Amino acid sequence: xxxxxxxxxxxxxxxxxxxxxxxxxxxxxxxxxxxxxxxxxxxxxxxxxxxxxxxxxxxxxxxxxxxxxxxxxxxxxxxxxxxxxxxxxxxxxxxxxxxxxxxxxxxxxxxxxxxxxxxxxxxxxxxxxxxxxxxxxxxxxxxxxxxxxxxxxxxxxxxxxxxxxxxxxxxxxxxxxxxxxxxxxxxxxxxxxxxxxxxxxxxxxxxxxxxxxxxxxxxxxxxxxxxxxxxxxxxxxxxxxxxxxxxxxxxxxxxxxxxxxxxxxxxxxxxxxxxxxxxxxxxxxxxxxxxxxxxxxxxxxxxxxxxxxxxxxxxxxxxxxxxxxxxxxxxxxxxxxxxxxxxxxxxxxxxxxxxxxxxxxxxxxxxxxxxxxxxxxxxxxxxxxxxxxxxxxxxxxxxxxxxxxxxxxxxxxxxxxxxxxxxxxxxxxxxxxxxxxxxxxxxxxxxxxxxxxxxxxxxxxxxxxxxxxxxxxxxxxxxxxxxxxxxxxxxxxxxxxxxxxxxx
Amino acid sequence: xxxxxxxxxxxxxxxxxxxxxxxxxxxxxxxxxxxxxxxxxxxxxxxxxxxxxxxxxxxxxxxxxxxxxxxxxxxxxxxxxxxxxxxxxxxxxxxxxxxxxxxxxxxxxxxxxxxxxxxxxxxxxxxxxxxxxxxxxxxxxxxxxxxxxxxxxxxxxxxxxxxxxxxxxxxxxxxxxxxxxxxxxxxxxxxxxxxxxxxxxxxxxxxxxxxxxxxxxxxxxxxxxxxxxxxxxxxxxxxxxxxxxxxxxxxxxxxxxxxxxxxxxxxxxxxxxxxxxxxxxxxxxxxxxxxxxxxxx
Numbered sequence: 001x002x003x004x005x006x007x008x009x010x011x012x013x014x015x016x017x018x019x020x021x022x023x024x025x026x027x028x029x030x031x032x033x034x035x036x037x038x039x040x041x042x043x044x045x046x047x048x049x050x051x052x053x054x055x056x057x058x059x060x061x062x063x064x065x066x067x068x069x070x071x072x073x074x075x076x077x078x079x080x081x082x083x084x085x086x087x088x089x090x091x092x093x094x095x096x097x098x099x100x101x102x103x104x105x106x107x108x109x110x111x112x113x114x115x116x117x118x119x120x121x122x123x124x125x126x127x128x129x130x131x132x133x134x135x136x137x138x139x140x141x142x143x144x145x146x147x148x149x150x151x152x153x154x155x156x157x158x159x160x161x162x163x164x165x166x167x168x169x170x171x172x173x174x175x176x177x178x179x180x181x182x183x184x185x186x187x188x189x190x191x192x193x194x195x196x197x198x199x200x201x202x203x204x205x206x207x208x209x210x211x212x213x214x215x216x217x218x219x220x221x222x223x224x225x226x227x228x229x230x231x232x233x234x235x236x237x238x239x240x241x242x243x244x245x246x247x248x249x250x251x252x253x254x255x256x257x258x259x260x261x262x263x264x265x266x267x268x269x270x271x272x273x274x275x276x277x278x279x280x281x282x283x284x285x286x287x288x289x290x291x292x293x294x295x296x297x298x299x300x301x302x303x304x305x306x307x308x309x310x311x312x313x314x315x316x317x318x319x320x321x322x323x324x325x326x327x328x329x330x331x332x333x334x335x336x337x338x339x340x341x342x343x344x345x346x347x348x349x350x351x352x353x354x355x356x357x358x359x360x361x362x363x364x365x366x367x368x369x370x371x372x373x374x375x376x377x378x379x380x381x382x383x384x385x386x387x388x389x390x391x392x393x394x395x396x397x398x399x400x401x402x403x404x405x406x407x408x409x410x411x412x413x414x415x416x417x418x419x420x421x422x423x424x425x426x427x428x429x430x431x432x433x434x435x436x437x438x439x440x441x442x443x444x445x446x447x448x449x450x451x452x453x454x455x456x457x458x459x460x461x462x463x464x465x466x467x468x469x470x471x472x473x474x475x476x477x478x479x480x481x482x483x484x485x486x487x488x489x490x491x492x493x494x495x496x497x498x499x500x501x502x503x504x
Numbered sequence: 505x506x507x508x509x510x511x512x513x514x515x516x517x518x519x520x521x522x523x524x525x526x527x528x529x530x531x532x533x534x535x536x537x538x539x540x541x542x543x544x545x546x547x548x549x550x551x552x553x554x555x556x557x558x559x560x561x562x563x564x565x566x567x568x569x570x571x572x573x574x575x576x577x578x579x580x581x582x583x584x585x586x587x588x589x590x591x592x593x594x595x596x597x598x599x600x601x602x603x604x605x606x607x608x609x610x611x612x613x614x615x616x617x618x619x620x621x622x623x624x625x626x627x628x629x630x631x632x633x634x635x636x637x638x639x640x641x642x643x644x645x646x647x648x649x650x651x652x653x654x655x656x657x658x659x660x661x662x663x664x665x666x667x668x669x670x671x672x673x674x675x676x677x678x679x680x681x682x683x684x685x686x687x688x689x690x691x692x693x694x695x696x697x698x699x700x701x702x703x704x705x706x707x708x709x710x711x712x713x714x715x716x717x718x719x720x721x722x723x724x725x726x727x728x729x730x731x732x733x734x735x736x737x738x739x740x741x742x743x744x745x746x747x748x749x750x751x752x753x754x755x756x757x758x759x760x761x762x763x764x765x766x767x768x769x770x771x772x773x774x775x776x777x778x779x780x781x782x783x784x785x786x787x788x789x790x791x792x793x794x795x796x797x798x799x800x801x
Contacts, residue, residue, distance in 0.1 A: 323527060372628040375635030425637065429600050430699065483528040485520075492720065493523050495787050497515035500715065500722050 011087065012240065012456070013045070014204045017266035018082040022259040024074030029054065031069040031255045034246040036086060036201070042244060045085040054080070063247045074259075087272060088204065092237035093226045099141040102193055109220050112195035118166035118249055119183050119198070121190035125171055130191050141194065145219060145228070145236075148188045152181050152230035178231040179215040183249070185230060186217055195220035199227075200252060201245040204267055211263045213245070213252050271306065271459055307340055309462050312472045314339050314449040319479055321445045326486025329442040330422045334415055338442070339449035341412040345405070347450055353393070353408060354416075354443055360389055361420030362427065362435075383417040522792025524783055533797065537675070537758035538779050545755040546777040549594050549648060552755065559754040561747055562773050564590070564765075568649040570630055583649065584623065590653075591630065593638040594646040597778075599696040601638030603629060604652060604666070616666050616693040653773060656739055656766040662686055664728035666693030670706070670738060670764040673781050673793075675800040677749040681793060682706040683785045684713060684738060685763075689728045695763075697784045702726065704733050705789030711741030715790045722790075740772050751777060761785075 018033060031054075036044050049056055054069040069080055105113070115121045130136065133151055138144045157175035165180030167187035176184070182198045189196035196219045203214050216229035216238075227238040245252060255261050314336030321327045321335075329335050342350030364385045368378055390408050397405025419442070427435040452458060462468055485493075524533075546552045553563045567589055568579050587608050593601040603626070604616040613621045621629075630647045632638070639645040654660075659668045666687030673681045683703050687693045690700030697703050702723075705715040716723050716733040724734055738744070744764050751774070752758050761781025765773050786793055 326526070372624065372631075374631055375637050425600075481531065483525070483531050485523075485525040486527065489525045490519075492784075493519055493787060495717065495720070495722055495790070496519040496523055496792075497512055499511055499515055500790060 011272050013085055013087045013270050013272040014241075014243070015085050015268045015270055016083065016202070016204070016243070018080075019264045019266055020080040021077065021262040022080075022255070023077045024071070024259060026073055026075045027256075029069070029071045029074040029256045029259055031080065031261075032059070032253065033067045033069075033082065034200070034250055034252050035065045035067050035082065036084070036243055036245045037063070037065045039244065041091045041238065042086055042088045045087065047084045048082070050079075050081040050083070054078070064250060085270070086204075086243055088240050088243055090238065090240040091227070093221070093224065095142045095145065095221055095226065095236055097140060097142045099222060101138055101141050101144045103141065103220075103222065105193075105195060106223070109195040112197050112220060113190050113193065115187075115190065116249060118164055119187045119190065120166065120168045121187040123168055123187075125168060126187050126191050129171060130188060133188075135188070135192050138192075141221065144192060144194065145189075145221075148185055149228055149230060149235055151188075152185050153233055156181050156184070156230070158231060178229075181230045182215045182217045185228065189217075189219055197225075197247060198249050199244050199247050200250060202243045202265060202267075204241040204243055204269070210265060214242070216242070218247075269456070270303075271456070271463060272302070306459060306463065307343070309466060309469070310453040310459060311336060311340070312469055313458060313462065314453045316472055316475060317449040317452050318445060319476060321441075321448070323479055323482065324484075324486060326488035327441040327445060328438050329445050330419045330438060331415075334419060335442055335445035336449045336453075337412055337415045338419075338446040339453055341415070342446065342450045343454065345408055345411070347447060349405065349408075350450065351443055351447060353411060354446070355439075357386055357389060357411075357416050358420055358423055358439055361386060361416065362423050365420055365424040379417060379421060382420050383413060386413050386416050386420070518792065522794050523786055524793040524797070526783065528794075529783060533675070533759045534780060538760075539756065542756035543779050546757060546760065546779045547595055547597070549592065549776070550646065552777055555754050556751070556774055556777075559750060561751065561754070562770070564650045564653055564773055564775065566648060566650050569594075570634060570647040570649070571644075572634070573631070579649075580623075580627070583626070586649070588652040590650050591626070591633075592648045592650065593633040594648050595636075595639035595643075596633075596645070599694045599699060601629075601633055602694070604693065606652070618665070653765045653775070654768040656768055658736075658739060659684070659686075659766065660768075662726060662729065662731045662733065662736065664688050664693070664726065666691070666695060667765055669695050669775055670744060670766070671781070671785065672744065672748040672762045672764065673785060674748045674752055674760055674762060675797055676752060676758050678800040679708055679745050679748045680796045680800050681785050681789055681791070682708055682711075683788045684736075686726065686733075688718070688726070690719070697782065697788075702733065703784055703788030704736075705785075705791070706738055708745070711738040711744070712736065713738070715788065717784070717788050720784075720787070740766055743772050747772065747774070 020031065020033075022029070022031075035047075036042065038044055049067070054071040054074065057068050057070075059066040059068050067082055113121075115123075120126060133147050135144055135147060138147065155174060156170065158181075159175045159177060161177045161180065165176045165183070167180070167183040170176040170180035170184040179198070186196040186198055196217060198215055199218050200213050200215045214231070216227060216231065216234075218225040218227050220226075226236050227242075228235060229238070229242075232239075253263060315333055318329070318333055318336050321329070322332070338350075338354065345353065361382055364382055365378070368381060373381070390411055390413065393408050394406050397408070423435050423439055426438055544551060545555055550566075550569070553566065556563050567586065568582055570579055586605075589605050591603040591605065596602065603621070605613045605621075605626075606616050607614050609620065611623060613623070613626055615621060633645055633647040636643050636645045653667055655663065655667050662668065663686045668684060668686045671683045671685055672679050682705075684706055685695040685697065686702040686704060687695050688700055688702055692699070695701045700719060703717045704713045706712070707714050713734055713736045718727055725732055747764075748762055751762055752760055755777055757777075757779050759779075759781075761778040763775040763778070765775050767773050783793070
C-alpha cells in the first residue's frame with residue numbers, strides 16, 4: 001500500500017503541568033521558573049500560562065529560558081500553572097575512537113572548563129583521582145569518557161540525597177544522588193580539559209505527581225553536546241522520556257522566602273501522529289496514510305478521535321463480559337462509556353467517583369420517592385444533583401490543588417444519571433444486594449474496558465491502522481455465533497454436576 | 505470418594521451435552537424460531553390478550569387501561585370502586601412493576617404481600633408505569649388493570665400468598681418442558697424464579713411434579729408452608745397441554761414460555777406468553793432442554 005508499518009504508528013508526546021501554590025503576606029513576591037526550550041531532540045508545543053494577578057515575563061539568558069512572576073503586594077493563597085506539550089526523542093551518539101582527548105576548544109565553550117561553586121574541577125583531590133584513574137596518560141577522548149563514566153556508575157553508590165551535593169563531597173563520600181554524580185563527572189572532565197556541563201530536567205512518567213527533577217551531564221565532543229547519565233546508565237545516549245529543562249548548574253525554581261511555596265509536576269502521556277512530530281522537528285513527512293490528518297482538517301481534536309476509535313475496543317470488552325463471562329451490568333454499553341469518563345481522572349479516582357456518584361444518586365432517588373414525582377422530571381433532578389456534585393468536587397479539587405479531581409467536570413453525567421435510575425429500580429424491585437452486585441459488575445467491566453482502551457500499544461495500533469476495526473468486527477462475529485455456556489452459567493447449573501441430594 | 509468423582513464426571517458430561525445455555529438458546533431457538541416482527545405479539549400484553557382470545561384461549565379480563573395522565577384522572581373513580589385487581593405494566597417483563605391488590609381496606613389497598621398502599625401510592629405507581637419505568641425499552645407504557653385471579657385450592661395450599669402458575673415451554677406445537685412456579689415469602693408473593701419463587705419440575709406425560717429448586721438449590725418442601733412438593737398432580741393437565749400447543753401459531757412465535765393460572769372460579773387462564781423464556785426450568789426438572797428440543801425439531 002505504499003507505506004511502512006513504522007510510519008503509521010503514532011509517537012508519544014507528553015503533556016506537562018507546572019503547578020505552583022503559595023500564600024502571599026502583603027509583601028513582594030518573585031518567582032522564577034526554568035522552562036524547557038527546543039533542542040535537537042525535544043520540541044515544546046503548546047505553552048500556556050495560567051496564573052493570578054501577578055506580572056508574567058519571559059527571561060532568556062544564554063540557552064536557558066525562565067518564566068518570571070512578580071507582584072508588589074501579594075496577599076492570600078495564589079496558584080500559578082504553566083502547561084506545555086513536548087515531544088522528546090531518543091538519541092544516541094557515536095564517538096569516533098580516534099578523537100584526541102585534547103580537542104581544539106571553541107571560544108564559546110571555554111567557560112565549560114572553568115571550576116564552579118559546586119564543580120571544584122581544580123581541587124587537588126579531583127586532580128589526584130584523575131591521575132589514579134589513569135586519565136593523564138589517556139590519549140583518546142572516548143577512552144577518557146568511558147573511564148570517567150564507569151567510575152561514576154561503578155564506584156559511586158546511589159543515595160537519594162536532598163539538596164545540592166557538590167563534586168568534592170561526592171568524591172569523598174563515594175556516594176551521591178544524580179546531581180552529585182553528574183557534578184563529579186563534569187569536574188573530572190574539566191580537570192582533563194574536556195568541556196562539560198550539568199543539565200537538569202524531568203523524567204517524564206505519565207500521571208505522576210512528583211516535584212523532583214533529574215540531573216545528568218553533557219560533554220562537548222567535536223562541536224556537539226553529547227549526553228551522559230551515570231544515574232540511569234545512558235552512555236552517549238538519552239532516552240525519549242528525558243526532558244531537558246535547563247543547561248548548567250541552575251535551579252528549577254527560585255522564589256521569595258516564607259510564602260508557603262508548594263510545587264508539583266503533573267505529567268500525562270499522549271499519542272501524536274508521526275506527521276505532527278515531523279512537522280515539529282521540521283522534517284519531511286513520510287508516506288503514511290494518516291487519518292489524524294484528515295480529521296484535523298475538519299477541526300476534530302486528536303484526543304476526541306482517540307476516544308472514538310478506541311470505543312469499539314471498549315465495546316468488545318463489554319461483549320466478552322456479557323456473552324462469555326455472563327456478568328449483568330447497568331445498560332449494555334454503559335461500562336464502555338463510563339470507561340471513557342475515567343480517562344480524564346484516571347482509574348482509581350474514576351472508580352471512587354463512580355461509587356460516590358451512584359451512592360449519592362441512589363440516596364437522592366430514595367429521597368425523591370417521597371415526593372412521588374413523575375419519571376422524566378425525576379431523572380432531570382438526579383442529573384442536576386450529579387452535576388452539582390461534580391462541580392463541587394471540581395471546585396474542591398482546584399482549591400486543594402488536586403488537579404485530578406478538578407478534571408471531573410468531563411465525567412459522563414447523563415450516563416451516570418441513567419445508571420443511578422437503573423440501580424434504584426433494581427434496589428426497589430429486587431434488593432440492595434442485587435443492586436450492589438450489578439454496580440460492582442459495572443465497575444469491574446468499566447475498569448477492564450478502561451485498561452484496554454488506555455493501553456498505549458492498542459491505541460498505537462488502532463490509530464496507526466484503523467483497518468484493525470475490521471478485526472474487531474470479525475471478533476464480534478465470532479463471539480456472536482458462540483454457543484458455549486457463559487461462565488456464570490456453570491455456577492447456575494452446578495446442580496447438574498453435584499446431582500440431587502437423594503441421588504447422591 | 506471415587507464414586508463421588510465419577511458422579512461429578514457424569515454430571516459434568518450431562519451439563520455439557522444436554523443443558524441449554526443463554527448463548528445457545530438465543531442462537532438456536534429464539535432467533536430462528538421467533539421472527540423479530542412478531543415479538544410485540546407477546547411483549548405487548550394488550551395485543552397478546554387479544555390474539556389469544558381470538559384463538560379461543562381464556563385470559564384474565566381487562567378492567568381498565570391507563571395510557572395518559574388524563575385517563576388516570578377519569579379512571580380514579582373506577583379504581584376506587586374495585587375490590588381486588590392486578591396492576592401491570594403493558595410492556596413489562598419478569599414480573600417487574602406488577603402489583604396485586606387483594607382487598608380494599610377503607611381508603612387503602614391491601615397487596616398480596618401484606619403491604620398497605622394508599623390511593624396516592626397506587627396512582628404514583630401507575631404514573632411510573634405510564635412513564636415507562638418498567639417497560640423493556642423505557643418508552644412510555646400503558647398500565648393495565650385486570651381481574652385478580654384466585655388460585656386453585658390445591659395449588660394455593662402449596663403456595664405462600666400470591667398466585668402460583670404453570671410455565672410450559674413450547675416449541676412449534678410441542679410442549680417440551682413444564683414447571684410449577686410457587687411464590688414464597690422471599691419472592692414477596694411473585695412467581696418469578698429470579699425473585700425467589702420455587703421452581704417445581706413437572707412430568708409432561710402425567711402432570712405430576714418430580715423435582716424442586718429454591719434459589720438455585722434442590723429442595724423437596726416449601727420453605728414457608730412446609731408442604732411436600734414432589735408427586736403433586738397439577739389439575740387441568742390435559743387442557744393445559746392442549747392449549748399450549750395451539751398458542752405458538754396464534755402469536756406467530758415458535759418458541760415460547762406460556763404461564764397458566766388455574767383460577768378457582770373460571771378455570772384455566774393464560775397469564776402471559778414469553779418470547780425469551782428462562783432456562784432455570786432445566787434445573788427445576790433436573791433435565792436439559794437440548795435433547796427434548798432436538799426431538800421436537
